[in-house]
Amino acid sequence: MKEGLYRNLQRKIIIWTLLVSLAPLLILGATLYYQFENTCRGKTKEQISYRAQAQAEALDLFLKERTAILNAMADTHSFEHMIEEKNLARIFDVMNARAGAFVDLGIIDSQGNHRAYIGPYDLRGRNYLDQAWFDEVMIKGYYKSDVYMGFRQQPHFIIAVRRHENQQAWILRATIDPNRLEEIVRSAQIGRTGDAYLVNREGIYQTRPRFGGDVLGKANLDTDQFGGRVTVIEIEDPDGEERLYAGSWLNDNKWLLVINQQPLELLSRLFALRQIEIFIISLGVVGIVITTILTTRLAINRLRKNDQELVELNAQLVQSDKLAALGKMAAGVAHEINNPLAVILQKTGWMEDLLEEEDFSQSENAEEFRESIAKIEEHVERARKVVHNMLGYARKMEPRLEDVDVNDTINQTVTLLENHARINNIDIQVDLEESIPIIASDQAQLQQVFLNLLTNAIDAIGSSGSIDVVSRRVDDRIVVNISDDGPGLSEEALRKIFDPFYTTKGAGKGTGLGLWVSHSIIEKMGGRINVKNNSDKGATFTVGIPIVIPEKK
Amino acid sequence: MDYFSILVVDDETDFLETLVKRLQKRNIDTVGVTSGEKAIETMAHKRFDVVILDIKMPGGMDGIETLREIKRHHPLTEVLLLTGHGSVETSIEGMKMGAFDYLLKPIKLEDLMVKLGEAFEKKDAHEQKIRKARIKELIRFPGRVFQQDKEE
Numbered sequence: 001m002k003e004g005l006y007r008n009l010q011r012k013i014i015i016w017t018l019l020v021s022l023a024p025l026l027i028l029g030a031t032l033y034y035q036f037e038n039t040c041r042g043k044t045k046e047q048i049s050y051r052a053q054a055q056a057e058a059l060d061l062f063l064k065e066r067t068a069i070l071n072a073m074a075d076t077h078s079f080e081h082m083i084e085e086k087n088l089a090r091i092f093d094v095m096n097a098r099a100g101a102f103v104d105l106g107i108i109d110s111q112g113n114h115r116a117y118i119g120p121y122d123l124r125g126r127n128y129l130d131q132a133w134f135d136e137v138m139i140k141g142y143y144k145s146d147v148y149m150g151f152r153q154q155p156h157f158i159i160a161v162r163r164h165e166n167q168q169a170w171i172l173r174a175t176i177d178p179n180r181l182e183e184i185v186r187s188a189q190i191g192r193t194g195d196a197y198l199v200n201r202e203g204i205y206q207t208r209p210r211f212g213g214d215v216l217g218k219a220n221l222d223t224d225q226f227g228g229r230v231t232v233i234e235i236e237d238p239d240g241e242e243r244l245y246a247g248s249w250l251n252d253n254k255w256l257l258v259i260n261q262q263p264l265e266l267l268s269r270l271f272a273l274r275q276i277e278i279f280i281i282s283l284g285v286v287g288i289v290i291t292t293i294l295t296t297r298l299a300i301n302r303l304r305k306n307d308q309e310l311v312e313l314n315a316q317l318v319q320s321d322k323l324a325a326l327g328k329m330a331a332g333v334a335h336e337i338n339n340p341l342a343v344i345l346q347k348t349g350w351m352e353d354l355l356e357e358e359d360f361s362q363s364e365n366a367e368e369f370r371e372s373i374a375k376i377e378e379h380v381e382r383a384r385k386v387v388h389n390m391l392g393y394a395r396k397m398e399p400r401l402e403d404v405d406v407n408d409t410i411n412q413t414v415t416l417l418e419n420h421a422r423i424n425n426i427d428i429q430v431d432l433e434e435s436i437p438i439i440a441s442d443q444a445q446l447q448q449v450f451l452n453l454l455t456n457a458i459d460a461i462g463s464s465g466s467i468d469v470v471s472r473r474v475d476d477r478i479v480v481n482i483s484d485d486g487p488g489l490s491e492e493a494l495r496k497i498f499d500p501f502y503t504t505k506g507a508g509k510g511t512g513l514g515l516w517v518s519h520s521i522i523e524k525m526g527g528r529i530n531v532k533n534n535s536d537k538g539a540t541f542t543v544g545i546p547i548v549i550p551e552k553k
Numbered sequence: 554m555d556y557f558s559i560l561v562v563d564d565e566t567d568f569l570e571t572l573v574k575r576l577q578k579r580n581i582d583t584v585g586v587t588s589g590e591k592a593i594e595t596m597a598h599k600r601f602d603v604v605i606l607d608i609k610m611p612g613g614m615d616g617i618e619t620l621r622e623i624k625r626h627h628p629l630t631e632v633l634l635l636t637g638h639g640s641v642e643t644s645i646e647g648m649k650m651g652a653f654d655y656l657l658k659p660i661k662l663e664d665l666m667v668k669l670g671e672a673f674e675k676k677d678a679h680e681q682k683i684r685k686a687r688i689k690e691l692i693r694f695p696g697r698v699f700q701q702d703k704e705e
Contacts, residue, residue, distance in 0.1 A: 339658060347571055349571070
């Protein structure tokens with residue numbers, strides 16, 4: 001019942017202490033973590049966005065350069081000059097030397113006929129009149145194609161510019177090596193999971209992506225999501241992983257440079273940091289939990305011990321109160337009994353006196369009278385003794401203070417009882433600490449106490465056994481233990497042993513006052529006397545006497 | 554104990570009467586009274602060697618007050634205290650005030666007689682001492698008239 005209360009209290013203290021101490025730690029940890037992650041995420045987005053923009057600018061520059069050199073060639077050479085393949089070859093060489101990445105170069109007249117060609121494929125004689133790009137370049141003066149396979153079954157794209165010359169329009173058209181384009185695109189790709197590619201408005205790959213696709217394949221990407229110059233969006237992959245996409249339209253708004261990346265990879269340092277944080281917090285949590293549990297347990301144990309001591313102290317107080325009240329009552333009763341006893345004794349005395357007179361002594365029954373009177377006197381004496389015993393300590397309430405050697409007193413008492421003990425085959429072992437100081441006390445009373453306790457021990461054993469008498473100095477007290485190996489005491493006896501008239505001895509054998517008087521004597525001296533059963537056998541009486549140093553005379 | 558005279562003071566008449574009778578039977582000049590007031594009154598007319606005084610008497614003067622009065626007027630008279638009570642404080646107080654001793658009721662006459670003998674001896678010795686001192690004084694100051702003689 002009481003144990004449950006302590007457990008409950010312990011649980012409450014632990015729970016509240018943990019709540020109060022762990023909550024701020026965990027909240028701080030979580031806040032730090034999310035704050036940090038947000039910052040990192042922002043930083044990552046910024047980086048990827050910046051990279052997309054820079055790379056798109058590089059691509060624009062690449063295309064602009066190619067277009068510019070094409071325009072320059074068309075502007076500075078005449079149609080007649082160009083269709084001479086010898087001249088065209090020279091121009092082609094110059095272009096590749098200055099800018100590079102040109103695969104072939106061709107001249108197409110206003111009817112769509114391929115009039116001259118320098119390059120690995122023989123395209124001369126082909127007609128482009130019905131092709132859409134031909135119309136476009138004729139109208140707009142510039143054309144850049146998407147990547148396509150065309151006649152050569154190789155991914156490529158072309159740039160074409162138109163020139164007006166003598167009312168005639170002609171077209172200078174070059175194929176660009178998409179590998180060069182891809183190289184530039186690729187350089188934007190980082191990490192294990194990073195990817196970079198170009199798509200057109202329809203989402204067709206213009207360069208080969210690193211993962212899951214090929215040129216002219218369809219990208220699983222809605223290009224309409226990307227507007228303005230650079231857009232960063234987060235998309236979840238089919239396999240559930242989050243990816244960060246940065247898209248930047250090139251200048252002509254036809255091609256979109258896409259860089260994507262698993263943000264987690266970039267956040268790996270953050271994760272390492274998070275591991276450290278979790279580790280430190282866990283360490284803190286474990287530390288707090290262990291400390292809380294240990295300290296709480298310690299406190300509760302201390303509390304439990306204190307409570308126990310308090311209970312014992314209370315029991316002792318109750319016992320003292322009870323005995324004090326009984327003492328008062330005994331004094332009152334003694335007075336009421338002693339007065340009638342005094343009268344009886346005087347009356348019988350008077351009767352004896354009268355019996356001495358002659359005429360009575362002649363009487364036949366004189367002897368009978370005398371006997372009866374003697375009996376009455378004997379029993380008055382018996383009653384008187386009980387009352388005197390009861391008042392034994394009360395008559396001498398103030399202990400006389402003299403120099404007392406407790407060890408000496410014990411030795412004397414043991415000597416007194418040695419014969420009695422030997423007859424009963426009881427061995428009294430004495431173990432006295434020599435350094436016990438002389439104290440100011442009442443030797444006669446102290447001896448009375450030891451005598452009572454030793455007699456009690458002998459009576460408890462009956463015959464055959466041993467008694468240990470040990471004196472020790474403990475702090476400011478002299479502690480004397482008297483233990484026997486008798487049968488020990490019952491629960492009831494332990495409770496009542498110091499009560500007056502409580503005795504376990506047979507009728508007429510003990511008055512039940514010895515221990516009561518001993519208790520009173522020791523209490524008057526400011527000491528304490530108590531009893532407990534030994535763990536194995538018998539009982540031990542413990543007398544604690546305060547050390548009062550005698551005044552120097 | 555030819556000139557031995559005793560006053561017994563006790564409110565318990567049964568006890569008082571019997572004790573007086575028994576002492577008288579032993580040829581001791583004994584008077585019994587039942588209160589402190591009566592004791593003081595009686596002592597004004599008669600001289601007693603020893604007073605046996607019960608400490609606890611209800612109503613009127615109690616034993617201690619009576620003792621004080623007796624010792625004031627008759628410092629040479631020895632007082633034996635009787636108590637039916639374990640009250641040490643009162644007994645010790647009585648001893649401090651000059652009582653010879655105290656006895657716990659019930660008492661056996663034999664014990665009482667022993668104490669009475671002791672008390673008488675003490676008184677006698679005391680008186681002897683005073684007498685000797687007086688004689689010495691007389692030798693040293695022959696012309697001096699004794700004033701303290703009133704008591705005797």
